[in-house]
Amino acid sequence: MSELRNTRVPAADGAPEVDRKALWVVRELGLPAIVKSCVACRSARHHPTGKVRVNASGKLLDVWMLISCELCDRTSKITVHERVHVRTLDHERLVMFENNDPAVVRQLVMDTALAGRTGYRLDWTGTWELETDLPFHELDEPVSLEVVVRFELPAPVRVEKLLTAGFGLSRPAVRGMVESGRIRLPVAVDAKVRGDFGFFVVTSSSS
Incomplete structure (x- = not known):
């Protein structure tokens, strides 16, 4: 306006x-589409599922953003944090990961630094x-x-x-x-x- x-x-x-x-x-x-090759079909376009997975091994955490193939619906993972100590993550942010907070999912999807670090690109069309x-x-x-x-x-x-x-x-x-x-x-x-x-x-x- x-x-x-x-x-x-x-x-x-x-x-x-x-x-x-x-x-x-x-x-x-x-939100932008996530462009990366699907291991199950010929598609290269994915969309966020709205979920974040947190896996704990002792005091070490892995955090993944889950995405879904546009063509075959296969779920894949984007690594957000890998083998990080629980104390290095802000507690509030960790709770947002665990609760699949829409705001943190939106932030992760549009994170160009994350895209560059993990080898995919964003399609903003x-x-x-x-x-x-x-x-x-x-x-x-x-x-x-x-x-x-x-x-x-x-x-x-x-x-x-x-x-x-x-x-x-x-x-x-x-x-x-x-x-x-x-x-x-x-x-x-x-x-x-x-x-x-x-x-x-x-x-x-x-x-």
């Missing part, structure tokens, strides 16, 4: 003054949508705009894709505005972002 203000906002840290501010939100539609009620025609008005983009999930999204979706413009139009200085970005237009950031739309390249 966008939040627009018609009052002029003072500039900070060298940023241009803006007439309005808008909020765009990358809304979560679902269909996991997000951009929510903004900013009218497209307002870009033609002689006012400047600051847009804050918030992420509900760490999906890697190309900046160009956000701009085309948010403003309802073509890729060439967006690139033209970036090249002319009308859109001022903190990163390259073809970069991928996965966390909150902001950018400016100014009245001209000399603003």
